[in-house]
Amino acid sequence: MAFGGFQQSEQNTAPMAEINTTPLVDVMLVLLVIFIITAPLMTSAIHIDLPNAPAKSVASKPQTIQIGIDLEGKIFWNQTLVDENTLKSKMVEAAALTPTPEVHIRADKHSYYASVALVLGQAQAHGLSKIGFITLPTPENK
DSSP: OOOOOSOOOGGGOSOOOOOOOHHHHHHHHHHHHHHHHHHHHHHOOOOOOOOOOOOOOOOOOOOEEEEEEOTTOOEEETTEEEOHHHHHHHHHHHHTSSSOOEEEEEEOTTSOHHHHHHHHHHHHHTTOOOEEEOOOOOOOOO
16 A cells, blocks of 8 residues: 655645555456366266166165054054054054155154054064154243
8 A cells, every 4th residue: 555655745644545456457367267176177078988888776765653652551563553463464564665664653742662562573573673752842941
C-alpha cells in the first residue's frame, strides 16, 4: 500500500488514494493458468465398450418376520397366535427362503425371558441369523 512519496515537502503529506492492482492481476493470471491446465483433465473420460450379458435382477429387500411376545408369554407370528410346534415349522419354512428373512422380535417389557429365549433358540437352530429387537424410543425429558 502506498502512503505517499519520498519527498518531505508539505504538499505530499496526504496518503495516496489509488489502489495498487498489480498483485490482484498477478493472482488472477495464476488462477487463469491453473484453470486452463486443469479444465481438460476434468472433461476427459475413458470410453469402454462393455459387453452385454443376460443377468438376473438384483434381489429385492429380504422379507421380514414379525414375532410378538405378550405379557403372558404368548408368541405371535406376523400377528397370528402360534404354539411352540407351529413356531418350529414356520422357522423351518422361513429358513428355506432365499434370501433369508429378517426376524423382528417385539416383546413386552414385562414378558418372561424364557419366551424370548425360546424364540431366539429356535431362530438360531434353524439358521435365521438376522434378528433384531424392536423397541420404542424413550420420551425426552422436558
